[in-house]
Every structure is written in structure tokens, then in C-alpha cells.
Amino acid sequence: MILFLLIQLYQPARNINFGQDITVNFTKVYNVPKNVKTILCTSCYDCHSNNTNYPLYSYIQPARFFMERHIKEGKENLNFNEWGSYSSRKQNNKLNRIAKQIKSDEMPLKSYTFIHKKAILTDTQKKEVLDWINKTEDSISSQN
Numbered sequence: 001m002i003l004f005l006l007i008q009l010y011q012p013a014r015n016i017n018f019g020q021d022i023t024v025n026f027t028k029v030y031n032v033p034k035n036v037k038t039i040l041c042t043s044c045y046d047c048h049s050n051n052t053n054y055p056l057y058s059y060i061q062p063a064r065f066f067m068e069r070h071i072k073e074g075k076e077n078l079n080f081n082e083w084g085s086y087s088s089r090k091q092n093n094k095l096n097r098i099a100k101q102i103k104s105d106e107m108p109l110k111s112y113t114f115i116h117k118k119a120i121l122t123d124t125q126k127k128e129v130l131d132w133i134n135k136t137e138d139s140i141s142s143q144n
Contacts, residue, residue: 008061024084029091036132040080043108043119047074050081055115070109092137099133102126 027037046052047070057063078094086094101107102121113120121129 004061024082026080026083029084030136033128033132036129039121039125039129043121043125045080046116046119047071047109047112048078048080050075050079057115070112095133095137099130102129 026032026040032040052071058067078098083091083094098107103126108116108119108121
């Protein structure tokens with residue numbers, strides 16, 4: 001019990017970044033429809049952006065430790081807030097990878113959707129995001 005109480009003292013910095021350059025944000029680089037933006041914000045942004053909405057359980061260790069690890073890994077792979085700093089080739093690859101992971105139900109992670117039920121993508125939401133990605137990839141290809 002003492003060990004459990006002691007680990008509660010460890011509270012890493014939160015993934016909240018005010019004052020960031022919003023011009024490189026995914027939704028500023030592309031003309032993202034409101035429905036797609038809402039889907040991505042609900043299902044992806046907690047782990048793949050510089051701003052995480054922390055639930056109450058995030059104040060309890062070891063849940064916070066696991067959560068921070070997922071956020072760190074997520075941001076290393078894809079950060080929607082830094083999208084504009086990626087090269088065009090990397091952006092295209094990321095869009096392709098997002099589509100593949102949505103199609104294969106790899107994302108959002110099951111460990112995330114277990115608690116965050118609103119993040120589970122319906123078939124309609126998947127289609128909306130995938131259709132928008134395909135349209136965007138086609139426009140990027142025609143520009144190059």
C-alpha cells in the first residue's frame with residue numbers, strides 16, 4: 001500500500017501545449033470537412049497531437065504511466081499538430097498509413113477504445129475519413 005501511495009507522487013508533465021504554431025496543424029494544411037475533423041479529434045488527437053484531454057483516471061499511477069507511454073509513441077509516429085512540418089512525401093505516406101490502419105481496425109487502439117467508447121469508429125465514420133483521405137491523396141498526386 002505504501003508503494004502504491006509513493007508512486008502517486010510521480011506525475012509527468014502533461015501533453016498540453018498552448019501557444020503552438022497552428023499554421024502547421026493538419027486542419028490548417030488541408031481543407032478538412034467538419035465531420036472528418038470531429039472524427040479525428042475524437043478518435044485520434046489524444047495520442048497523436050500536442051493536446052491530450054486527460055480523464056480523471058490519468059491522475060492515478062500506474063494508469064498515467066501507461067497513458068504517457070502511448071501518447072509518446074503516438075506522437076513519434078504521427079502528430080497532427082506538426083503535420084505542416086512534414087515533407088509532402090511524408091504527408092502522403094502518413095495519409096496512406098492512416099487509411100491502412102483504419103481499414104484494418106488497428107487504430108484507434110483497443111486499449112484506448114475500451115474506456116473511450118466515443119472513439120470507436122463506426123463503418124460510416126470510417127467511410128467518411130477514408131473517402132476524404134482518398135480524395136486528398138488524389139489531389140496531392142495531381143499537384144506533383
